[in-house]
Amino acid sequence: MDFFNSLFSKKASSKDVAKDRLKLVLIHDRVNCSTQILEMLKNDILKVISNYMEIDDDDLDFQIVHTSTESNENVPVLYANIPIKNMRKSMY
Amino acid sequence: MGEVIVITSGKGGVGKTTASANIGTGLAMLGKSVVMIDADIGLRNLDVVLGLENRIVYDLIDVIEGNCRIKQAFIKDKRYSNLFLLPAAQTKDKTAVSPEQMLKLCNSLREEYDFIIIDCPAGIEQGFNNATAGADRAIVVTTPEVSAVRDADRIIGLLESKDLKNPTLILNRIRQDMVKRGDMMAIEDVTEILAIDILGVVPEDEAIVISSNKGEPAVTDDSSRAGKAFRNITKRITGEEVPIMDLSADRGLLSKMKKLLRFGS
Amino acid sequence: MNNSVVFKGRKRGIVIVLDKDIPFSELIVDFKQKVLQAKSFFGDSKASITFQGRALSTDEEKQLLDIIFKETGLNISFVDNGYDYKSLDSEGYGYIDPDENSTIYHKGSLRSGQAIVYAGSVVVIGDVNPGGEVIAEGNIIILGSLKGLAHAGCAGNKGCFVSAYQLRPTQLRIANIITYIPKEFAKKNKIRFEPSVAYIKGGQIYIAPLV
Numbered sequence: 338m339d340f341f342n343s344l345f346s347k348k349a350s351s352k353d354v355a356k357d358r359l360k361l362v363l364i365h366d367r368v369n370c371s372t373q374i375l376e377m378l379k380n381d382i383l384k385v386i387s388n389y390m391e392i393d394d395d396d397l398d399f400q401i402v403h404t405s406t407e408s409n410e411n412v413p414v415l416y417a418n419i420p421i422k423n424m425r426k427s428m429y
Numbered sequence: 430m431g432e433v434i435v436i437t438s439g440k441g442g443v444g445k446t447t448a449s450a451n452i453g454t455g456l457a458m459l460g461k462s463v464v465m466i467d468a469d470i471g472l473r474n475l476d477v478v479l480g481l482e483n484r485i486v487y488d489l490i491d492v493i494e495g496n497c498r499i500k501q502a503f504i505k506d507k508r509y510s511n512l513f514l515l516p517a518a519q520t521k522d523k524t525a526v527s528p529e530q531m532l533k534l535c536n537s538l539r540e541e542y543d544f545i546i547i548d549c550p551a552g553i554e555q556g557f558n559n560a561t562a563g564a565d566r567a568i569v570v571t572t573p574e575v576s577a578v579r580d581a582d583r584i585i586g587l588l589e590s591k592d593l594k595n596p597t598l599i600l601n602r603i604r605q606d607m608v609k610r611g612d613m614m615a616i617e618d619v620t621e622i623l624a625i626d627i628l629g630v631v632p633e634d635e636a637i638v639i640s641s642n643k644g645e646p647a648v649t650d651d652s653s654r655a656g657k658a659f660r661n662i663t664k665r666i667t668g669e670e671v672p673i674m675d676l677s678a679d680r681g682l683l684s685k686m687k688k689l690l691r692f693g694s
Numbered sequence: 695m696n697n698s699v700v701f702k703g704r705k706r707g708i709v710i711v712l713d714k715d716i717p718f719s720e721l722i723v724d725f726k727q728k729v730l731q732a733k734s735f736f737g738d739s740k741a742s743i744t745f746q747g748r749a750l751s752t753d754e755e756k757q758l759l760d761i762i763f764k765e766t767g768l769n770i771s772f773v774d775n776g777y778d779y780k781s782l783d784s785e786g787y788g789y790i791d792p793d794e795n796s797t798i799y800h801k802g803s804l805r806s807g808q809a810i811v812y813a814g815s816v817v818v819i820g821d822v823n824p825g826g827e828v829i830a831e832g833n834i835i836i837l838g839s840l841k842g843l844a845h846a847g848c849a850g851n852k853g854c855f856v857s858a859y860q861l862r863p864t865q866l867r868i869a870n871i872i873t874y875i876p877k878e879f880a881k882k883n884k885i886r887f888e889p890s891v892a893y894i895k896g897g898q899i900y901i902a903p904l905v
Binding site for chain 3 (some may be wrong): 471472519
């Protein structure tokens with residue numbers, strides 16, 4: 338069926354391919370270019386989390402990665418791996 | 430009080446220098462006093478495109494280092510006496526200039542001339558920082574290709590971070606026949622992606638190659654379509670409202686005739 | 695004060711500027727007087743001498759040099775008559791560098807953005823492309839095509855020359871004179887770019903075939 342589809346359906350014009358590829362690349366570029374912002378974001382998030390938990394500052398992993406979701410092939414995702422040492426008991 | 434306009438693109442080879450030469454000359458044709466600065470130090474080009482390469486004695490670095498007065502380094506254009514070129518140095522490197530020095534230079538020129546057009550080097554390094562330092566507004570040149578549009582997007586971001594808000598776009602080397610076939614991004618496709626205002630569209634035109642061979646900008650050529658596009662662009666820069674050129678107009682007829690000929694043979 | 699003869703010390707020798715209007719018989723009297731006054735100026739060093747301001751015949755030049763020989767301990771290594779450019783006769787080109795160590799040779803072409811700047815003469819064995827530059831205080835000899843910029847005598851010596859197998863520079867400078875060959879002019883006059891030499895004569899740069 339796929340074979341027939343590719344034979345008879347109208348092929349996407351190369352312009353549309355270009356446009357789609359560009360849009361994806363630019364999402365990546367626009368997100369990537371702000372390492373400074375990423376650093377600020379990280380500090381802010383850590384500040385909030387630290388109110389509730391003790392975290393391991395040395396083993397942090399904080400980055401923007403690209404994953405596939407059901408609706409979209411390639412979307413940027415904020416990925417944070419924050420090892421927890423202990424909960425802050427004083428909160429309770 | 431004059432206006433300093435930087436012409437930039439990020440990617441090389443999309444027509445920055447051609448655009449600078451044509452816009453500078455076009456503004457001079459409208460009677461404005463214009464200084465064009467070639468900020469591409471070490472890779473100067475604006476002089477050859479304007480046909481002024483054999484008149485260079487002093488250059489931008491000489492001015493900045495104080496080896497000569499600004500006006501000694503100016504090369505008066507062959508055709509328009511209100512148009513001047515400040516050429517780049519060819520045998521020095523771009524670390525010889527700092528953004529502060531460029532800003533100072535632009536501010537002193539602004540006092541006396543209507544427009545200062547800066548031809549920015551490709552890339553996003555020091556040359557870019559120098560070229561944009563004294564600018565009031567920026568024009569981004571791109572072609573309808575993925576690589577050029579991607580770099581244009583990067584440049585727009587950098588311009589905005591330098592407080593050069595609302596840069597405008599020149600879409601260069603459009604081929605209407607390919608756009609029609611769906612094999613080239615159209616104006617709307619590019620502006621949709623980049624989300625900036627369009628200043629003008631320039632069709633691919635042999636006249637551009639011929640004119641730079643001769644050292645005479647296409648904007649002076651009445652029969653050239655690209656020249657007309659640049660005349661429109663310069664009018665828009667001065668605030669006049671000119672509709673975007675209909676690119677399909679005579680190209681359609683031409684290709685029809687070509688088809689007929691091919692059919693007959 | 696009589697100014698018919700003026701001595702000037704230059705980095706690589708002495709320049710003697712001569713009045714061009716008074717008769718030679720008067721000039722030679724002034725000259726001798728000046729030499730005697732300026733004995734200490736000459737010292738007993740080795741130097742080159744450049745005559746400027748007046749055309750001298752070989753005989754006249756010899757008379758003047760004899761005075762310097764007799765009256766001073768100066769050891770003249772080279773004489774350059776800066777006014778009458780003698781390069782085009784069999785005697786060879788005008789300014790021949792007095793200091794044998796002051797010529798550099800560059801093997802290979804100079805491409806756009808490359809430059810040689812030297813306080814002597816320069817020989818390029820190769821081409822000088824558009825955008826390439828040779829700037830020399832002395833002569834410039836290019837065993838190839840000169841398509842870029844050449845500046846001979848950049849410290850002001852008008853006796854310097856530029857020669858090349860093909861002399862078609864973007865721009866040509868000798869001493870303080872700047873020129874270029876307009877494209878239209880080259881076309882109209884059907885200029886053939888053959889081995890040539892460029893030199894100053896009467897305040898203008900001339901180009902003449904070498905062979």
